Amino acid sequence: MADIENGRGIERILVRTRMVAWLMFFAGCLAAWYVLFVWSSHMQVGWLGFPGMTTQMSLDTATIQGGLAGQGDMLDMDRFLSLFAMWMVMMAAMMLPTFVPTARIFMDLVEAEIARPVGLAGLAVGYTGVWMGVAALLAAVQTGLVHIGLTGPTGQNMSPLFSAVLLIVAGLYQFTEAKDRCAHLCRSPMSMFLAEFRPGLRGGIGLGLKAGKYCAVCCWGLIALGFAGGMMSLLWMGLATVLMVLEKTPKIGRWLTAPIGIGLVALGLGVAGRGFLG
Numbered sequence: 001m002a003d004i005e006n007g008r009g010i011e012r013i014l015v016r017t018r019m020v021a022w023l024m025f026f027a028g029c030l031a032a033w034y035v036l037f038v039w040s041s042h043m044q045v046g047w048l049g050f051p052g053m054t055t056q057m058s059l060d061t062a063t064i065q066g067g068l069a070g071q072g073d074m075l076d077m078d079r080f081l082s083l084f085a086m087w088m089v090m091m092a093a094m095m096l097p098t099f100v101p102t103a104r105i106f107m108d109l110v111e112a113e114i115a116r117p118v119g120l121a122g123l124a125v126g127y128t129g130v131w132m133g134v135a136a137l138l139a140a141v142q143t144g145l146v147h148i149g150l151t152g153p154t155g156q157n158m159s160p161l162f163s164a165v166l167l168i169v170a171g172l173y174q175f176t177e178a179k180d181r182c183a184h185l186c187r188s189p190m191s192m193f194l195a196e197f198r199p200g201l202r203g204g205i206g207l208g209l210k211a212g213k214y215c216a217v218c219c220w221g222l223i224a225l226g227f228a229g230g231m232m233s234l235l236w237m238g239l240a241t242v243l244m245v246l247e248k249t250p251k252i253g254r255w256l257t258a259p260i261g262i263g264l265v266a267l268g269l270g271v272a273g274r275g276f277l278g
Contacts, residue, residue, distance in 0.1 A: 032093035040234055080143050087135035094241045095131055098248050102189050102211050119204035126208020134216050160271055163228035167268030170221035174261025182218035183257060187250045219244050
């Protein structure tokens, strides 16, 4: 009887721990989106990513700007460290929601006593490490784009042709073998977990690095579209996030890859045609 009671006590602790972990996870997602909203308001960037297009919002922009006094360097869009900080927050806002299927499956391994909670912590560390590297790479790319004039001071795209090329390349990538393989592993990572599983924190970090690598290869095209839609465009980032989350959903994700690709190519051709005619 005592063993049964102890087992129930451990089960209750696991349930509560899992609930608290998910609450903290989604709180982190919301916090990242809030920071992006504050930054875009501070720079007076509208929902479409262009300066001077802001509308009346529920938050007092003047108050926000006052609270950010002295942080102008952080929002300086032509410096690597500023851009790296911005991309880190963007990666948290956009990629944390796509981490949900992977985290849920690893939690199933924890509940089955195949893995331990410390392994889940390692998984998060490894996954985050990959996206820190991606953020650094994107910050370096954007620094170059700003200096050659393809990206404006608030992150908006300055070349319709460049936007068209990005859209078409991202759309065509949806039909590649690399995209298909990595998207499959992102939707169903259990086989990779079981094949590559190592116990402890180090094992979890290794799995996180692999999961992050596959996720980065899967989603780089949609993320790079920020260069086409504007770095601080909440509408563009929100749309990309929704597409990536849906694409990693096991039941419907595989049916969305091709339509997304067709839509991006069509949009790219439309932007190119408008640019030439304009």
